[in-house]
Amino acid sequence: MGLYDDVAKILIPEDVLQARVRSLAEEINHLYRDDDFPLLVCILKGAFVFLADLTRHLNFRHEVDFMVISSYGSGTVSSGVVRILLDLERNIEGRHVLVVEDIIDTGRTMDYIIRNLRTRHPNSLRICTLLSKPSRREIDVPLDFVGFEIPDEFVVGYGLDFAEAYRNLPFIGVLKPEVVR
Ligand code: IMP
Ligand code: MG
Secondary structure, eight states: OOGGGGEEEEEEOHHHHHHHHHHHHHHHHTTOOGGGOOEEEEEETTTHHHHHHHHTTOOSOOEEEEEEEEEEOSSSSEEEEEEEEEOOSSOOTTOEEEEEEEEESSSHHHHHHHHHHHTTOOSEEEEEEEEEOGGGOSSOOOOSEEEEEOOSOOEEBTTBOBTTBOTTOSSEEEEOHHHHO
16 A cells, blocks of 8 residues: 555566666766766756766766756646756856756757757757657657657656655656556
8 A cells, every 4th residue: 555556567677777877877988088077967856866876887077966847747747838946056168068867758848958058058968868758759859868768658766756756666667547547
């Protein structure tokens, strides 16, 4: 009758998730050097778990900063409205920036973030997302690193929520229909 009973199925088990985060980090390790001192921009709240695991596998000097973006209400359908609720502490002009996101669905949120960050003239701007739902895309966004492409299902866990809950599940799962309804 707890958290785990609300899960209908596990889409990506914890060990598979952890192995992929490690291999993504290895790819990213090839791209930056200590002198680049890139800024990892974590999109809150969803990406906090992913960032926490990713950053510990990176072997170059880097800084982390956070942005809170609101794009969804408390349900599973996009409100279509994207807003910055909390902006970066750092000025990114001339910096190498790597955006770390949990999931790209329609692409609207990331499109907004990219267009916004570009106006601040970073030296480079790359995007890393743990999950992507290509079949849902409405706006094409350039993704540099994608952990997993997943089907059109609403997923929770590893930072992703339904109505702010389930972020602490260590895997990516799908909820039972009666829970989401
Ligand atoms: P987009 O703007 O449609 O690409 O939506 C991106 C945002 O919607 C993500 O940052 C998530 O916060 C949220 N989102 C999209 N799909 C899911 C999902 O399956 N589970 C949980 N959150 C999701
Ligand atoms: Mg998000």
